Amino acid sequence: xxxNETTAYEKIKKAxxxxxxxxxxxxxxxxxxxxxxxxxxxxxxVVASKGFENWRQMDRDKNLYWFLHKKFAxxxxxxxxxxxxxxxxxxxxxxxxxYV
Numbered sequence: 580x581x582x583n584e585t586t587a588y589e590k591i592k593k594a595x596x597x598x599x600x601x602x603x604x605x606x607x608x609x610x611x612x613x614x615x616x617x618x619x620x621x622x623x624x625v626v627a628s629k630g631f632e633n634w635r636q637m638d639r640d641k642n643l644y645w646f647l648h649k650k651f652a653x654x655x656x657x658x659x660x661x662x663x664x665x666x667x668x669x670x671x672x673x674x675x676x677x678y679v
Contacts, residue, residue: 587619587621587656587657588612588621590651590657591612591621591623591647591657592610592612594646594647594650594651595610595623595625595643595647596610598642598643598646598647599625599627602630604629604630605627605629605630605631606627606628606629606630607625607626607627607628608626608627608628608667608670609624609625609626609670610623610624610625610626611623611624611625611626612624615658615660615661616660617658617660619656619657619658620658620659620660621657621658621659621660622660622661622662623643623647623659623661623662623663624661624662624663624664624665624670625643625662625663625664625665626664626665626666626667626670627664627665627666627667628667631664631665631666631669632666636663636664636665636669639664640662640663640664643662643664644659644662647659647662
């Protein structure tokens with residue numbers, strides 16, 4: 580992994596943690612960030628052990644997408660290629676699709 584990628588991973592993970600801080604009921608279980616097939620593009624998968632149950636996945640994904648887009652769009656070379664938010668139950672159901 581190159582230094583640029585390491586820095587980007589750290590920035591993305593920190594930004595996701597900052598997003599979660601806006602929602603005190605959300606408890607993170609995992610943040611996975613992987614390189615996409617396009618340079619400077621990343622896959623983000625966020626799993627919460629608590630707090631996502633009553634929030635539609637599409638709305639969670641969109642909310643986090645726009646948060647990250649605002650954070651990185653103007654001054655960073657970081658693009659989002661896949662972004663998914665899961666409850667632990669959803670993660671177990673779909674992990675073969677996203678983690679393989």
